[in-house]
Amino acid sequence: MSKIKILHSADMHLGSLFSSMPYEKAKIRQNEQISTCMSIIKSASDCDILLLAGDVFESGCVSYALADVFLDSIKQIDKTEVFYSCGNHDSYYTDIVSYCIKNAPSNFHIFPPDKPSVFTLEDKKAKICGVSFSAEHCYESYVDLLPHCDTEYTNILCIHGDTEPSPYNPLDMNLLAKKGYNYVALGHIHSFKGINKTQNMYWAYPGIPEGRGFDECGIKGYIKGFVSDADAKLDFYQSSKRIYVDETIDISDFKSGYEITDVLNSIANSSENICRFTFVGENSVPDFDVFELISACNLFYATGTDNTRPHISVESYLGYANLLGLCAKETIKLCESATSKEEEEKYKKAFKLLAELFENR
Numbered sequence: 001m002s003k004i005k006i007l008h009s010a011d012m013h014l015g016s017l018f019s020s021m022p023y024e025k026a027k028i029r030q031n032e033q034i035s036t037c038m039s040i041i042k043s044a045s046d047c048d049i050l051l052l053a054g055d056v057f058e059s060g061c062v063s064y065a066l067a068d069v070f071l072d073s074i075k076q077i078d079k080t081e082v083f084y085s086c087g088n089h090d091s092y093y094t095d096i097v098s099y100c101i102k103n104a105p106s107n108f109h110i111f112p113p114d115k116p117s118v119f120t121l122e123d124k125k126a127k128i129c130g131v132s133f134s135a136e137h138c139y140e141s142y143v144d145l146l147p148h149c150d151t152e153y154t155n156i157l158c159i160h161g162d163t164e165p166s167p168y169n170p171l172d173m174n175l176l177a178k179k180g181y182n183y184v185a186l187g188h189i190h191s192f193k194g195i196n197k198t199q200n201m202y203w204a205y206p207g208i209p210e211g212r213g214f215d216e217c218g219i220k221g222y223i224k225g226f227v228s229d230a231d232a233k234l235d236f237y238q239s240s241k242r243i244y245v246d247e248t249i250d251i252s253d254f255k256s257g258y259e260i261t262d263v264l265n266s267i268a269n270s271s272e273n274i275c276r277f278t279f280v281g282e283n284s285v286p287d288f289d290v291f292e293l294i295s296a297c298n299l300f301y302a303t304g305t306d307n308t309r310p311h312i313s314v315e316s317y318l319g320y321a322n323l324l325g326l327c328a329k330e331t332i333k334l335c336e337s338a339t340s341k342e343e344e345e346k347y348k349k350a351f352k353l354l355a356e357l358f359e360n361r
Helices: 023-046 064-075 095-102 173-178 257-268 290-295 323-337 341-358
Strands: 004-009 049-052 081-084 108-110 117-121 126-130 154-160 183-187 196-198 201-204 221-227 232-238 244-250 274-280 301-306
Touching: 004 023, 004 154, 004 183, 023 049, 023 064, 023 221, 049 126, 049 154, 064 095, 081 117, 081 126, 095 108, 173 196, 173 201, 201 232, 244 257, 257 274, 257 290, 274 290, 290 301, 323 341
Parallel strands: 004 049, 049 081, 081 108, 126 154, 154 183, 183 201, 244 274, 274 301
Antiparallel strands: 004 221, 117 126, 196 201, 221 232
């Protein structure tokens, strides 16, 4: 049987506001998201089918102009059959999906809600099955409603759902595999977790094409390759123009702001990445200010949190009229009598632990 070349994408969330950013940066990210998603559709021009597994739109009330951009991109790959299963963000009866149905090009197929349907590509000996959400939630699984597959064809399922118990079409992959599908193109989970196999069935989440916040860190992309009745040869491709990075930085060994900004610029990858920095450790950097450090870097967008604690030095406690003051004096004496640098550091470390305990740090 011939192989079917596919591109599998999901969770484009077109129309996202990127509201956690300043307005100017949010507009840039909105345009980058649209550009990325349209590029993915264009990349399917050499494929037999494009599978869109739900949440193409952030909500049911995004602009018709955005829907027109989306539909025009599909129209431009007229040799590719495009299959779309609506998800919880863009359920079938929303206004934007109704607009897409009304203006759909001939190669664009939107699965009806609640009851699975099958499209047959006879020339490819392939059957594409799918079902759309009819509302925001889908508490009952569609698995029992899905038909058993015709073994004379390569069988592909395009569906939005969760492989864990949830109100978003919970899917039992073992039961699904018994139906005889060769590949299940999933949407809903926003990160790629590999090409998986349950019994003889391959399945995957491609994740979101562009991250939108620090809960969507890392490289984002889509899946492309070949599926047959016996095998699947699929690869993950990066699509994200920028990557969200959530980094914790221990500044205990840093003595200046210049050292910190060097690290920040390195993590930001020449300003492309979108970063959230959490600073921890003992802080001995003069005039340490998170906002000023970030502003000194060449970053597209970054935010930071100061969770550092003041550097503890034995000398700073010598004037204390309490237990810590007495311990500081004794520690100084021990350090002066130490026979090696290692021994001196051991005494200072012991005092730091005592000071942290005493001050409940």
